[in-house]
Amino acid sequence: MKKFKTLLISSMLVVGVVGGSIALPSPTVSAKSAAEEIGDGAKTTGQESKNTLGDNFKTVTNILLFLIGAISVIMLIIGGFRYVVSAGDSGATKGAKDTILYAVIGIIVAVLAYAIVNFVLKQFTSP
Numbered sequence: 453m454k455k456f457k458t459l460l461i462s463s464m465l466v467v468g469v470v471g472g473s474i475a476l477p478s479p480t481v482s483a484k485s486a487a488e489e490i491g492d493g494a495k496t497t498g499q500e501s502k503n504t505l506g507d508n509f510k511t512v513t514n515i516l517l518f519l520i521g522a523i524s525v526i527m528l529i530i531g532g533f534r535y536v537v538s539a540g541d542s543g544a545t546k547g548a549k550d551t552i553l554y555a556v557i558g559i560i561v562a563v564l565a566y567a568i569v570n571f572v573l574k575q576f577t578s579p
Contacts, residue, residue: 506577510569517566524558531555 466483531551 464503486522499557504577506573510573513569520565521559521562524533524555527551527558528555 507572531548534551535548
């Protein structure tokens with residue numbers, strides 16, 4: 453059981469690191485000087501900034517919800533594996549069913565949270 457927990461924790465860390473590195477945007481490097489940036493900003497006063505607070509909040513929320521969903525799917529797979537390997541033991545079967553149930557609840561919560569956050573942000577950021 454200790455090996456199983458170690459495997460579970462290490463797989464969650466790998467998913468978090470890989471998912472986080474894929475989902476995070478890479479910074480862009482500008483070859484312009486600060487004076488040129490200010491000059492360009494003065495010329496384009498009619499344009500909106502691309503990185504608003506709502507966009508940043510949406511990005512962070514989507515990354516966190518992606519991680520929650522990924523962990524829930526991994527737990528669903530682990531629960532199914534535990535159910536198959538339980539070999540009729542009632543305690544192991546009950547634990548596997550609970551794992552599957554909580555993983556499905558986690559997936560539902562992640563999808564609903566995604567929908568709610570995007571709906572609320574759309575309502576507050578629309579003109």
